[in-house]
Amino acid sequence: MSDIVERLGxxxxxxxxxxxGWVPDPVSIEARDEIxxxxxxxxxxxxxxxxxxxxxxxxxxxxxxxIPLPSLESDLLKGPEDSVFCSSVARAVIEEVEKxxxxxxxxxxxxxxxxxGWEALAGGRxxxxxxxxxxxxxxxxxxxxxxxxxxxxxxP
Numbered sequence: 001m002s003d004i005v006e007r008l009g010x011x012x013x014x015x016x017x018x019x020x021g022w023v024p025d026p027v028s029i030e031a032r033d034e035i036x037x038x039x040x041x042x043x044x045x046x047x048x049x050x051x052x053x054x055x056x057x058x059x060x061x062x063x064x065x066x067i068p069l070p071s072l073e074s075d076l077l078k079g080p081e082d083s084v085f086c087s088s089v090a091r092a093v094i095e096e097v098e099k100x101x102x103x104x105x106x107x108x109x110x111x112x113x114x115x116x117g118w119e120a121l122a123g124g125r126x127x128x129x130x131x132x133x134x135x136x137x138x139x140x141x142x143x144x145x146x147x148x149x150x151x152x153x154x155x156p
Contacts, residue, residue: 060089067096110143110150117143 060069069092078084117139121127127135 056085060085063089063093067092107147107150110147113143113146114140 075088120139121135
C-alpha cells in the first residue's frame with residue numbers, strides 16, 4: 001500500500017491500521033479510489049477494443065464468402081493497426097466493385113461500338129463493293145467481335 005501511495009506522491013501517517021501499522025491519509029484513500037476507477041475504465045476500453053476487433057473479423061469473414069480477401073495474417077505482417085485491416089478490406093471490396101462494373105458495362109460498350117461502326121458509313125451516297133468491304137473489315141468486324149465476347153460468345 002505504501003508503494004502505491006509513494007508513487008502517487010501521497011503521504012501516510014503512522015498509526016493503528018490493518019497493513020503493518022500504516023494508516024492512509026484521506027488523500028491516499030482518494031488516490032486509491034482514483035486508481036480503482038482508472039483500472040475499471042482501462043478494462044472497459046480493453047474489452048471494447050477486443051469486441052470491436054472480433055466484430056471486424058466477423059465482417060471480414062462474411063465478406064470473404066463473396067469477395068476474395070487477403071488473409072488476416074498477411075494484414076498483421078503489415079502492422080497490427082486497424083487502419084491496415086480496414087484498408088485491406090476496403091481495397092478488396094473496391095477492386096471487386098470495379099471488376100463488376102467493368103463486366104456490367106462490357107455489353108453496353110460493345111453495343112456502342114456496333115452503333116459507331118454502323119454510323120461510320122455515312123448515308124446519302126452510293127458505295128462501291130470495295131468501300132463496303134473496307135468498312136466491314138475496319139469498323140463492323142471489331143465491333144461485332146467485341147459484342148460476341150461481351151455476350152460470352154466465341155469469336156470466329
